[in-house]
Amino acid sequence: MNRPLLCLAGLGLAIVYPLAVPNYFVNIGMLVLFTAFIGQSWNLAGGFAGQTSFGHVVFFGTGAYTSTILQVTYGWNPWLAWPVAMIAGAAVGWMIAVLSFRAGLRGSYFALITLAFAEVFRILANSVSFTRGGLGMLIKADQRPLNFQFKDPIWVYYLALALCVVSILIAWQLTRSRFGARLIAVRENEDAARALGIDVFAEKVKVLTLSGAMCAAGGTFYAQKYLYIDPNIAFGVDKSVEMLLVSMVGGAGTTFGPLIGSLALTAINEVTRSLASVVPALKNVQPLSLVVYGIMLVLIVARLPDGLMGMFRRRPHHA
Amino acid sequence: MLEVRDLSKSFGGLKAVDHATFDVRQGEIVGLIGPNGAGKTTLFAAIAGFHKPEAGRVTFEGRDITGLAPHKICGAGMVRTFQITQPFAKISVRENIMVGAYFHTADWRVAAREAEAVARAVGMEGQLDQRGADLTVAGRKRLELARALATHPRLLLLDEVMAGLNPTEILDIVEVIKRIRETGITILLIEHVMQAVTSLAGRVYVLNQGRMIAEGTPAAIAEDPQVIEAYLGHGAAGALRA
Numbered sequence: 001m002n003r004p005l006l007c008l009a010g011l012g013l014a015i016v017y018p019l020a021v022p023n024y025f026v027n028i029g030m031l032v033l034f035t036a037f038i039g040q041s042w043n044l045a046g047g048f049a050g051q052t053s054f055g056h057v058v059f060f061g062t063g064a065y066t067s068t069i070l071q072v073t074y075g076w077n078p079w080l081a082w083p084v085a086m087i088a089g090a091a092v093g094w095m096i097a098v099l100s101f102r103a104g105l106r107g108s109y110f111a112l113i114t115l116a117f118a119e120v121f122r123i124l125a126n127s128v129s130f131t132r133g134g135l136g137m138l139i140k141a142d143q144r145p146l147n148f149q150f151k152d153p154i155w156v157y158y159l160a161l162a163l164c165v166v167s168i169l170i171a172w173q174l175t176r177s178r179f180g181a182r183l184i185a186v187r188e189n190e191d192a193a194r195a196l197g198i199d200v201f202a203e204k205v206k207v208l209t210l211s212g213a214m215c216a217a218g219g220t221f222y223a224q225k226y227l228y229i230d231p232n233i234a235f236g237v238d239k240s241v242e243m244l245l246v247s248m249v250g251g252a253g254t255t256f257g258p259l260i261g262s263l264a265l266t267a268i269n270e271v272t273r274s275l276a277s278v279v280p281a282l283k284n285v286q287p288l289s290l291v292v293y294g295i296m297l298v299l300i301v302a303r304l305p306d307g308l309m310g311m312f313r314r315r316p317h318h319a
Numbered sequence: 320m321l322e323v324r325d326l327s328k329s330f331g332g333l334k335a336v337d338h339a340t341f342d343v344r345q346g347e348i349v350g351l352i353g354p355n356g357a358g359k360t361t362l363f364a365a366i367a368g369f370h371k372p373e374a375g376r377v378t379f380e381g382r383d384i385t386g387l388a389p390h391k392i393c394g395a396g397m398v399r400t401f402q403i404t405q406p407f408a409k410i411s412v413r414e415n416i417m418v419g420a421y422f423h424t425a426d427w428r429v430a431a432r433e434a435e436a437v438a439r440a441v442g443m444e445g446q447l448d449q450r451g452a453d454l455t456v457a458g459r460k461r462l463e464l465a466r467a468l469a470t471h472p473r474l475l476l477l478d479e480v481m482a483g484l485n486p487t488e489i490l491d492i493v494e495v496i497k498r499i500r501e502t503g504i505t506i507l508l509i510e511h512v513m514q515a516v517t518s519l520a521g522r523v524y525v526l527n528q529g530r531m532i533a534e535g536t537p538a539a540i541a542e543d544p545q546v547i548e549a550y551l552g553h554g555a556a557g558a559l560r561a
Contacts, residue, residue, distance in 0.1 A: 178421040178430070185418040188407035188451075195367065195401070197393030197422040197470055 011165070018157045026153050032259075032266045033160035034221065038239070039246035039258030040167035041214035046244065047252035048174055049207045050187025054111045055118030056215055056243050058096070059089040061125065061234030063216025064223040068137050069130060078139075078148035078224055085220045086213040093212020097205040106190075115240070122235035136230025139223065148224045156225055163221065164259065167214065171255040183207055184253070215243075245293060249300055251307030260308050268292050320345045320505055321366075321397070321474055326375030328358075328365045335361040337529035338375070343474065348496070348506045350520030350537070352513055354550055358529040359509045360402055363478055367399040368392045379474070393422065398467040399476040402509070404459035406451030412438065413447040415462055419469030433469055441465045441495050457488045464495065474505045481515045493518055513541065513550075525549065 014033075018026040038060060045051045066088040067081035076084075100113050125131045143151045150156050174180030182203050185193040190200050223229050242265075250261025272288040282288055304310050321343040328336040335358045343349045353359050365372040368389040377385045379395055387395075407415050416434035417427070424430055438444045441461045446454065454462060460480050467475055477496070481489050496519055500506055510516045516523055517537035525533040525540060527549040533540055540546055 176427050178425045178427070181414065181418050181421055181427075181430075184410060184414070185407055188409060189405045191369070192401065192405035192407065192466070193418070194369075194389040195393065195399050195405075196419045196466055197390045197398075198418070199388070199390045 014161055015158075018154045023153050026157050028266060028270065030153065030157040030160045030225075032262050033157070033164040034218065035242060035246055035266070036259040036262040037160065037163040037167045037221075038215055038218040039243050039250070039262055040164075040171055041211045041218065042243035043171065043247040043252060043254075043258050044174070044183075044214070045207050045211040047247050047254070047257065048171070048180060048187065049183035049204060050253075051204060051208065052107070052111045052244075053114040053240070054237075054244070055114035055116070055240050056211075057235055057237065057239040058114065058118040058121050059092055059212040059215035060219040060222070060239055061118075061121055061229075061231075062092045062212075063089045063219025064229045064234045065125060065131055065137075065219075066216070067220040068139060068223045068229055072137055072139060073130065077146070078220070079146075082148070082217065082220050085216050089216020089219070090209045090213035092216075093208040093210070094205060096212075097208035101201050101204050115237070118235055118237065118240060122231045125231035125235055131231070134231060136228060136233070139227040141227055149227070159221070163217065168255060168259065170210075170214075175255055179203075179206070187253070245297065247307075249296060249307055251309030254307065254309040257307050257309050264296075264308060265289075265293065268296070320380060321507065322376075322378040323362075323366060324376045324378075326362065326365055326372050326377065328361055328370055328372045334529045336365060336372070336526075339526065339529070339531050341524050341531060341534070343505060343507050345505055346500075346503070347522065348500055348508060348520045350516035350523040351507060351509045351526060352511070352516055352523060352540075353526035355511065356528075357526045357549075359511075359526055360478055361529075362526065363399055363476055363509060367397065367476060369399075393470055393472075396471075396473040397476065398470050398472040398474075400463035400467050400478055400480060402478040402482065404456075404463050406454065406459050406462050408452035409450060411448050411450055412443060412454070412458075412462060412465075415451050416465045416469045419466040422470040434465075437465045437469045440468065440498065442491065456483045457485075457492075460484065460492065461495070464492075464499075468499065468504075472504060474507065475499065477506060477508045479509055479511060482511060489515060513537075517541070 017029055042053065042056045046053055063085040066085040067078055070076040070081040070084060071078050096114065096117055100110050105113055126134050131137065141149065143149045145155065174183065182198050185196070185198055186200050186203055194200055219234065246261035246265055247258050248261070249264055250259065251257030269289040272292055276282045276288045300307060323339060323341050325338045325340055326336055327334065327338055339362055351359055361370065364370045366377050368387050368391070371386050376383060379397055382395065384392055384395055407418065413431065413434050416437050417430040420430040420433035435444065435447065438447055441464050443461050443465055446458060451462065464480060481492060484492065496506065508516060508520060520537060523535065523537050523540045524531055525546050532545050532549060533543045
């Protein structure tokens with residue numbers, strides 16, 4: 001298998017794809033790429049560094065709200081608000097990391113604390129005035145590229161593609177850099193990592209800050225695409241699960257895991273949706289895709305701990 | 320090079336290490352032996368920053384390193400290995416060793432080259448692509464050694480690298496350790512089994528119930544009645560002589 005060639009072919013296909021299909025499928029493709037992107041932000045912390053989070057949506061929502069508030073309340077251009085949203089996401093990532101890792105939280109305790117942070121942010125967004133509470137925030141439609149709004153969905157698709165490519169490049173860079181090797185060492189064994197001179201605390205804080213910034217970028221993208229956010233969309237647990245799921249299904253800690261997982265889950269989603277509309281017995285199982293997700297996750301954890309990517313990877317120890 | 324003075328560490332009411340004092344000089348191999356539960360590993364952990372000692376001082380190359388974080392102690396030039404091996408299980412031997420090598424280089428090509436060189440030095444060149452989890456006990460012990468070496472330490476703290484190995488494997492690793500010393504690295508070696516130490520160490524300290532009870536050449540230590548009693552029980556020295 002020639003990997004660089006395969007990647008180029010995949011990229012070529014991804015570029016040509018929206019030109020060949022109707023808008024409905026362009027949107028689905030955009031969702032695949034977007035979910036792969038935020039999934040990758042989870043994967044940096046949860047997959048590479050082993051810091052499993054159940055509340056990654058806290059960064060997503062922080063990004064979405066930061067850029068939307070700057071835009072709606074203070075009249076900022078959304079393109080300029082985007083980097084500020086990323087800084088806000090990074091700051092929240094840094095804060096959660098410092099608080100939890102200083103307290104020595106690991107594994108499931110860390111996962112639960114992230115979930116708690118996401119819930120606190122959701123409740124805050126519901127109750128404070130500058131987010132307009134449960135009413136949510138509407139971004140005025142003004143479809144000009146200068147305004148980060150596009151008439152033709154193809155441009156949204158290409159933007160999602162660009163984000164996805166950048167996130168894959170970041171992950172790929174991790175697999176061949178000192179920072180990445182240290183994250184993996186931290187995941188595999190913190191004591192051994194410490195003995196070999198790794199400042200475990202600092203590495204964990206770094207990766208969560210980076211992950212927070214990336215995920216927040218996804219939040220702004222989402223807000224600009226749908227022009228509406230509310231506390232449940234921006235800080236709801238669904239998005240957290242989605243990010244975790246695409247990484248786990250595709251292969252946590254692998255460069256292409258989130259993309260493969262996102263492709264697989266979107267395919268399942270579409271198939272079950274059309275099945276539910278065709279087969280009367282399935283009509284009341286709503287949504288059917290969640291049932292299939294659940295079964296898949298159980299199968300993956302039990303049979304394919306390295307995710308779908310694990311099937312492709314040659315196992316060196318069998319050589 | 321390493322000076323440990325009156326180091327104490329207790330867990331609850333138990334004094335695991337009780338005013339331990341010893342020295343390691345540049346270029347030697349020093350053995351630290353003692354029966355099971357003597358506090359050897361705790362003493363190691365307290366020196367290397369994994370436990371905070373409640374009293375005493377650790378000086379390395381003239382610098383006070385008492386209670387520093389492990390990664391800072393590694394930075395000072397002193398690295399420990401683990402008795403219960405701690406491989407990075409899901410990555411290859413090469414990547415395991417590279418983690419150590421990344422301590423002094425940020426370039427993955429340099430780290431990869433270094434990993435191969437270190438693997439050769441400890442006799443793991445044939446296992447570079449195996450996963451950490453798939454190694455035998457002997458392989459894991461060597462990997463501990465290799466990763467630590469890759470950080471370029473000046474003092475290596477080896478915690479029972481021979482425990483669990485068969486006699487042939489012990490002979491092999493003794494050769495490896497001798498070669499490491501020849502490259503100018505000083506070694507402090509914990510062993511439960513005395514014979515393993517006698518072939519390597521110039522000087523031996525004996526720890527029993529958290530206290531240093533003897534110091535000397537391996538031959539002198541083997542004759543020491545206090546040491547014999549620590550290993551074989553009270554009155555054993557007299558019984559042996561009779």
